[in-house]
Amino acid sequence: MPNYSNVVLLLFSLASIIDGVSGNRNRKLQQTVVKEYELFEAETFPQLLTEWEEDYPDLIQVTTAQEAYGLPAAGGNNDCPFYEEKGCPNYFFTIQDFIAHPIGSETSNLLPEMIWSGCLHGNERVGPTSVMEASAILLEAAYCEGLPRDPSEIDAAKECRSDLNNKGIDDVQRKWLARLVSTRRIVVVPTANALGYYRNTREEGTIDPNRDFPYDLTNYDTCMQSITARTLNEIYLDHMFQLAFTFHGGIEGVYYEWGNPSFYNFQNTQKQFRSPDDEAQDQISRAYSDYGDKFEGSKNYEYGTSNDLLYFVRGGMEDWAYAGSWTPELTGTCTPRQFGGYPPEKTQYSNSTLRAFNILVETSWQKEPTSNIGNSFDVLNKDTPGNGHVSRNIRLSLLSAELVEPYAGIVGVNELALTDDIVPMTSRDPESCFEDKAVMVAGNAESVDIEWTVGGGLTIKNTKLWYAKLDDVSDNVKCWTQPTSTQGLERAGKSFSGTSFFSPQGANPSPAGSITDVEPTVGPLFRASVPLENFNVGDKILVLASAKVDPDWKEAPTSLLIPELPPQSHVANARTDPNYFHETNGKKIQGRLQWFSVPLTIVIGEFDENERTVVELNPRFPPDVDPPQDDCEDNADPFLFKGTETTCQELADISAQKREKKCDKNKYRKNCPGLCKEAKCPCANSKFPFIIKGETTSCDDEKEFNETKRGRRCDKFSKIRRNCRGLCNPENCPAR
Numbered sequence: 001m002p003n004y005s006n007v008v009l010l011l012f013s014l015a016s017i018i019d020g021v022s023g024n025r026n027r028k029l030q031q032t033v034v035k036e037y038e039l040f041e042a043e044t045f046p047q048l049l050t051e052w053e054e055d056y057p058d059l060i061q062v063t064t065a066q067e068a069y070g071l072p073a074a075g076g077n078n079d080c081p082f083y084e085e086k087g088c089p090n091y092f093f094t095i096q097d098f099i100a101h102p103i104g105s106e107t108s109n110l111l112p113e114m115i116w117s118g119c120l121h122g123n124e125r126v127g128p129t130s131v132m133e134a135s136a137i138l139l140e141a142a143y144c145e146g147l148p149r150d151p152s153e154i155d156a157a158k159e160c161r162s163d164l165n166n167k168g169i170d171d172v173q174r175k176w177l178a179r180l181v182s183t184r185r186i187v188v189v190p191t192a193n194a195l196g197y198y199r200n201t202r203e204e205g206t207i208d209p210n211r212d213f214p215y216d217l218t219n220y221d222t223c224m225q226s227i228t229a230r231t232l233n234e235i236y237l238d239h240m241f242q243l244a245f246t247f248h249g250g251i252e253g254v255y256y257e258w259g260n261p262s263f264y265n266f267q268n269t270q271k272q273f274r275s276p277d278d279e280a281q282d283q284i285s286r287a288y289s290d291y292g293d294k295f296e297g298s299k300n301y302e303y304g305t306s307n308d309l310l311y312f313v314r315g316g317m318e319d320w321a322y323a324g325s326w327t328p329e330l331t332g333t334c335t336p337r338q339f340g341g342y343p344p345e346k347t348q349y350s351n352s353t354l355r356a357f358n359i360l361v362e363t364s365w366q367k368e369p370t371s372n373i374g375n376s377f378d379v380l381n382k383d384t385p386g387n388g389h390v391s392r393n394i395r396l397s398l399l400s401a402e403l404v405e406p407y408a409g410i411v412g413v414n415e416l417a418l419t420d421d422i423v424p425m426t427s428r429d430p431e432s433c434f435e436d437k438a439v440m441v442a443g444n445a446e447s448v449d450i451e452w453t454v455g456g457g458l459t460i461k462n463t464k465l466w467y468a469k470l471d472d473v474s475d476n477v478k479c480w481t482q483p484t485s486t487q488g489l490e491r492a493g494k495s496f497s498g499t500s501f502f503s504p505q506g507a508n509p510s511p512a513g514s515i516t517d518v519e520p521t522v523g524p525l526f527r528a529s530v531p532l533e534n535f536n537v538g539d540k541i542l543v544l545a546s547a548k549v550d551p552d553w554k555e556a557p558t559s560l561l562i563p564e565l566p567p568q569s570h571v572a573n574a575r576t577d578p579n580y581f582h583e584t585n586g587k588k589i590q591g592r593l594q595w596f597s598v599p600l601t602i603v604i605g606e607f608d609e610n611e612r613t614v615v616e617l618n619p620r621f622p623p624d625v626d627p628p629q630d631d632c633e634d635n636a637d638p639f640l641f642k643g644t645e646t647t648c649q650e651l652a653d654i655s656a657q658k659r660e661k662k663c664d665k666n667k668y669r670k671n672c673p674g675l676c677k678e679a680k681c682p683c684a685n686s687k688f689p690f691i692i693k694g695e696t697t698s699c700d701d702e703k704e705f706n707e708t709k710r711g712r713r714c715d716k717f718s719k720i721r722r723n724c725r726g727l728c729n730p731e732n733c734p735a736r
């Protein structure tokens with residue numbers, strides 16, 4: 001049973017150097033820990049969820065349909081013995097950054113929402129494990145990226161980053177996963193059919209849950225009979241989901257609407273009809289198939305409509321979740337008799353509730369596969385040799401979290417790769433980024449190059465850079481909400497188009513061309529220059545990137561469209577119609593055409609130096625006070641200065657004034673950096689002897705004194721302080 005912690009340690013030597021050629025990224029992976037995935041037993045879910053609640057209290061909330069909605073538990077006394085009451089509990093949990101977006105806050109209400117249902121059929125076993133493993137990756141990465149919250153956590157922060165690297169999640173991927181957690185609400189129902197999963201049976205008792213939803217039925221007495229369907233129904237009523245997965249098994253493919261008999265062979269025309277959202281459905285499903293990829297014995301998932309490629313059903317969850325709010329002719333109010341009935345108002349839906357892409361994934365030919373489950377080796381890369389049923393569906397799940405809402409992010413300034421964009425578990429003060437995402441540039445810089453990325457979609461149009469003096473736009477532009485207009489913002493450079501990392505073409509322009517010399521993102525990379533001539537020392541300039549994403553999703557099919565309506569889904573309208581607005585249960589979806597990054601603040605510095613110098617202000621990790629020792633090594637041999645032979649040793653014993661004069665000369669600075677470059681070499685100890693009170697000493701001699709005496713001598717004699725800086729100020733010199 002306890003198979004989750006069964007981590008297989010494998011040391012990959014050559015195999016760990018993966019060249020992500022077709023994965024779009026060139027990187028060196030050094031993974032030392034590889035976990036072989038195993039399909040979960042029923043009791044593993046509550047065990048793991050309890051652990052996560054303890055480990056990540058700010059990122060997850062766990063409950064059951066019994067606790068949250070007062071639903072009865074299906075099953076008898078012998079079912080789910082790990083549950084203290086009769087029957088099986090229907091667990092579900094919410095992944096959300098509860099510090100950044102406290103429940104009920106405006107930013108929480110605006111989070112794009114999605115749901116993963118691991119199984120409606122209890123004997124189809126890949127989905128539940130896949131959504132749990134995907135959640136595990138998200139939580140671990142987001143928690144780690146949220147550290148350090150204060151200086152005491154710096155070591156923990158470094159350690160978890162290194163752990164993740166050992167598990168095959170590199171820095172760029174960690175930041176990507178953290179963004180998803182911190183900017184979305186992901187609801188996960190790992191085993192909606194908890195009884196079926198426990199018994200390893202398709203149905204919940206005698207009811208097939210995927211015929212139990214009020215859609216295209218002939219008789220509405222026979223819906224919401226199962227606790228499985230009621231669990232999902234209650235959760236849907238609480239939210240406005242945009243993207244959803246419903247995992248099944250027994251065949252392999254990714255299927256979308258339509259999948260009901262009324263729209264199949266409509267009016268005996270023998271034609272394959274399209275939904276109003278066919279364009280977006282097709283593009284998203286293709287991306288899922290592509291990122292899932294293939295492995296031995298399994299091709300890339302086919303994708304298309306259920307009516308075309310699979311079969312239609314009455315009472316299916318897929319079409320219900322997509323169209324229940326806007327095809328009233330195909331819905332009805334359920335009046336089941338099971339479990340003491342169900343209130344009729346629970347199946348009377350608002351105009352906003354049921355407009356999700358609830359994509360059906362048939363995971364595997366075997367409902368419970370016994371081989372090719374996959375492992376965690378480079379699991380976010382579709383080309384991984386560890387690919388298998390669970391690995392593939394982990395990626396599909398994460399991709400849905402990516403695609404639910406567009407975003408832009410500024411990642412580089414000149415040659416400096418910025419360390420942070422979205423930091424989980426920090427409160428979102430409306431102006432906090434003006435301090436935390438800020439750089440200083442040289443006062444003589446005439447311009448500054450900015451690199452940014454765009455994600456959350458497939459096609460990128462009109463992406464561009466904006467800037468303004470902070471004081472001029474601070475009423476309109478805040479850190480964590482989208483600007484209400486571009487008034488007062490100037491455009492820098494031109495407008496670009498491109499494609500995202502997950503589009504069939506891959507990331508374009510490629511992040512491999514970054515001038516920061518690192519690939520700062522999984523996504524495409526755009527670049528423009530902000531002119532600085534008109535700003536003065538001390539000025540603060542806000543820079544934002546914006547993009548339009550997936551504009552083609554607003555087009556309904558031109559033929560075979562049924563019903564004849566424009567796109568109806570939240571996800572297509574939210575990015576193509578600025579006037580789109582829905583609100584239910586306090587949750588809101590506001591459509592927009594342009595998606596803005598968190599602003600970067602550029603401060604014009606007082607220093608005139610190399611005009612490409614950029615200093616990150618207020619980084620969470622203090623800059624290393626540990627200079628490369630080699631650069632501080634004094635030359636032990638004589639060298640020539642203005643034709644005369646001289647040595648570094650001479651500097652160690654002359655007066656401070658004389659020494660300063662000599663150290664002004666490049667020749668001395670170059671040969672004697674340990675002695676001359678006090679700021680750059682704060683822990684250098686000179687190897688040359690010098691005289692104190694008529695007696696010859698050296699840093700080695702001083703080291704022999706006990707700590708108290710050494711300290712006293714350092715305090716008393718400036719020559720000791722200057723020659724033996726490491727000895728006198730050990731706090732400048734962290735252990736190497």
Ligand SMILES: [Zn+2]
Pocket residue numbers: 120121124210247248249
């Ligand atoms: Zn199924």
